[in-house]
Amino acid sequence: MLKQRIITALILAPLALWGLFGLDGAAFAVMTGGVVALAAWEWANLAGVRAGAARLLFPVCMALAMLLVWWADASQARWPLYLAALAWAVNLRWVMHYPEKRQEWHATGMRLGVGVLALLPTWFGFLQLKTSGGEWLLYVLLMVWAADIGAYFSGKRFGKRKLAPRVSPGKSWEGVYGGLVATGLLATGYALAGQADWLPLLLVTLGVTGVSVLGDLLESMFKREREMKDSSQLLPGHGGIMDRIDSLTAAVPLFALLLPWVLGGGA
Numbered sequence: 001m002l003k004q005r006i007i008t009a010l011i012l013a014p015l016a017l018w019g020l021f022g023l024d025g026a027a028f029a030v031m032t033g034g035v036v037a038l039a040a041w042e043w044a045n046l047a048g049v050r051a052g053a054a055r056l057l058f059p060v061c062m063a064l065a066m067l068l069v070w071w072a073d074a075s076q077a078r079w080p081l082y083l084a085a086l087a088w089a090v091n092l093r094w095v096m097h098y099p100e101k102r103q104e105w106h107a108t109g110m111r112l113g114v115g116v117l118a119l120l121p122t123w124f125g126f127l128q129l130k131t132s133g134g135e136w137l138l139y140v141l142l143m144v145w146a147a148d149i150g151a152y153f154s155g156k157r158f159g160k161r162k163l164a165p166r167v168s169p170g171k172s173w174e175g176v177y178g179g180l181v182a183t184g185l186l187a188t189g190y191a192l193a194g195q196a197d198w199l200p201l202l203l204v205t206l207g208v209t210g211v212s213v214l215g216d217l218l219e220s221m222f223k224r225e226r227e228m229k230d231s232s233q234l235l236p237g238h239g240g241i242m243d244r245i246d247s248l249t250a251a252v253p254l255f256a257l258l259l260p261w262v263l264g265g266g267a
Helices: 001-020 024-047 052-071 079-096 108-132 134-158 173-194 199-228 240-262
Strands: 163-166 169-171
Touching: 001 024, 001 134, 024 052, 024 108, 024 163, 024 199, 024 240, 052 079, 052 108, 079 108, 079 199, 079 240, 108 134, 108 199, 108 240, 134 173, 134 199, 134 240, 163 173, 163 199, 169 173, 169 199, 199 240
Parallel strands: none
Antiparallel strands: 163 169
16 A cells, blocks of 8 residues: 555656646646546545446536636636635534534535535636746645644644544644644745745634645545545545545635735735
């Protein structure tokens, strides 16, 4: 398993970095749209759509929606990001009250709707961060990775109080605090490098870090409901696309929404 994970990472990491930072315009939109479409194929299964042909319909619809947005030149619209922020507030309620509130989202149609509001704004967010400058696209990726690393080591060393035991028993509040410390240091480093004023960047970073944990928990809740360990086996040794981008689905649209405020232009 470890060998599989290493080989997959060695192949995918350079491709992902080349796609994110080496492509622009339509090519970048197609690359990120392809990742979102694959994630949508996995999400259809999380929503309870198991049949092959029916399961393909959701990613096809998602791809068509992205194509229409691109043709209409609406990829810089702000309203999908505001809608995503509202959706994640609702998702927080569901995660906090699982399984008591499961009847509110358990229907397949509702779960597919949750997927649309998680994945489509992620694509919008990637496009807008790319337009704002590669340094901010890199920043949000580093932020999520730093949060994961900080949470892992802090949770492993100090973890005692469970964060959401009925959703993801392995996560602890101490892990969350470790992730916040790590991303706070990242924000401080970016500010010292002159990329943005320290306080606005720090506040946004800490807030988005907290929301990124919710992205992980939401997917964990859906997988628990479906009794799945991984969202798919598309990435040997790593599970599925959603398993790799679950935190980004929450972090990217929210950070893209708040970035103008960080830069002093208002959101």
